[in-house]
Amino acid sequence: MASKHPTVLEKRIDAQKEKVIEFLAESGNISFACKRGGISRETYYRWRDDARFAAKADSAIQSGKTFVNDLAHTQLIRKIQEGDMQAIRFHLVNCHDDYRPKLPERIERVVPITAVEIIQASHDCKKEVNAE
Template sequence: MTIKERTKKDKARVLEHLKAIPIIEVACKKANIARATYYRWRTEDPDFLRDSEDALEEGIALINDMTESQLIGLIKEKKFQAVQFWLRHNHQRFLLKEKEHSLLKPRKDVALSRDQEKSLKKALAMYA
């Protein structure tokens, strides 16, 4: 078997593992390749880059479906935390609202020193 043929098989193997478990480290170990090799292939081969992104998306979708299925199972078992999680993430009335923190409110009674003003202006200028 030539190096090109072996590389092609290795790439196909790692892509299949990514579809099943979308964790690069795990997929590389199962395919018996180094992570550095995986990332080199992504850099050097635009087709592999696209295929690996597709495989990761497919794997993530699979895990999301399994997770959602298990969550629904827990809801059916009347597990309060599962019910609460679902409502907080899927129902408008139960969405978590950001709490107002007194530390985040602007204070008008505190003045900056000249050094503080200089530092602040300098910092803001860096991002302007």
């Protein structure tokens, strides 16, 4: 009969899993969390076979990404307040319709899709060139 008490190894692994979860919540980055937690990515993905760990990891990754995005946004705002033109331009181009690059107008043209159509289009182009 198996013991219901966790072994020393199981306790150490559980503690390591919790550390990795903490590092995921800091960064949202699996490679970073594995490196800081002292495990390989292969170990991390093996641990994900445990549904509880996978759910905690997914939640921590989302929290980490939100944290990093908030941090980046705060830094961008600080740079804008300091008058950094690169930061100002970045913000306007990405967040304000009037400053977004204009997309070129689409040119409607039928593009040949079969070998026969390609050959026919080639002959038509030659006729147009010769007619000029």
